[in-house]
Amino acid sequence: MEKKKIKMIQLEEENFKVDSSGWKQIDTKRKIHFLESPARDIWEYVDGVPDELVNQQLFTWSAAMRETEKAGKKMPTDEEWDILTAGGKNLNLKKVFSGTRGIDTNFYDLGTSLSCWSSSVSGGNAWSRYLGSGRAIVRRYMDNQAYGFSVRCIKD
Numbered sequence: 001m002e003k004k005k006i007k008m009i010q011l012e013e014e015n016f017k018v019d020s021s022g023w024k025q026i027d028t029k030r031k032i033h034f035l036e037s038p039a040r041d042i043w044e045y046v047d048g049v050p051d052e053l054v055n056q057q058l059f060t061w062s063a064a065m066r067e068t069e070k071a072g073k074k075m076p077t078d079e080e081w082d083i084l085t086a087g088g089k090n091l092n093l094k095k096v097f098s099g100t101r102g103i104d105t106n107f108y109d110l111g112t113s114l115s116c117w118s119s120s121v122s123g124g125n126a127w128s129r130y131l132g133s134g135r136a137i138v139r140r141y142m143d144n145q146a147y148g149f150s151v152r153c154i155k156d
Contacts, residue, residue, distance in 0.1 A: 009080050009154055013094050016075075016151035017057050018067050020044045032107055039063065043101055043148055050111045056098040058148030061126040064117045073153040078120035078127040078140075080154070085129065085138040097133045101148025115141075115149040 023035035025046060033047040041063035045053045059067065068075055076084060099110035111133070118127040125142045128149055143149070 009076065009083055011076070011084065011152045012155050015056055015096060015098065016059075016064075016068060016071075016073065016153050017044075017055070018042065018071070020057070028107075030107075032110075034107075037063070042067070045098070049107075052096055053098055053110060056096055056150070058098060058101045059117065059151050060148060061117050061121075061145035064149075064151045065119065068151065068153055075117055075119040075151060076154055078118045081118050081127070081129050081138075081140070085140075095131065095133075096150070097131075098150050103144060103146045107148075115143075115147075116152050117149050121145075 018037075020035045020037070020042075023037055023044070025033060026036050027033050028048075031048040032045070035044040035046055036042070041060040042057055044055060044057045047054065064075060095114055097109070097111050097114050099113055100108050100115050102108055109132075113133065114131045116129050118129065120127045122142055124145065126145050128141050128143045128147075130139045130141055131137075
């Protein structure tokens with residue numbers, strides 16, 4: 001019987017980020033200050049959030065695909081995320097619980113959750129991974145591509 005080779009995959013330590021020079025600053029009623037890309041599909045925290053979230057960016061799925069490709073980077077596929085989190089294991093990397101941006105334009109779970117896109121789609125949705133700050137297990141979800149999530153790329 002032939003042994004199946006397990007592909008070795010590692011993620012970059014930090015969340016993916018693009019140059020935000022010249023982006024518009026927006027202030028919310030909740031006193032969260034952020035920058036918004038001209039295409040209105042990437043957001044970067046500026047103030048009104050925990051210090052570790054300042055400069056973190058959230059991307060729609062299409063923005064994540066576009067920007068990682070431009071940078072010569074690759075987001076993990078759904079299958080690669082399965083390998084990275086085999087058995088529901090926690091990821092051994094620097095975690096910044098940057099929360100999410102909903103399609104209603106509000107920010108949620110700042111400092112308490114990390115949601116990351118995969119490069120895999122299913123219908124009009126895309127696969128993602130979710131980790132709550134008080135949880136030990138990474139969960140798999142299919143989400144609306146308009147949500148704002150963090151992006152982790154595969155290490156070269």
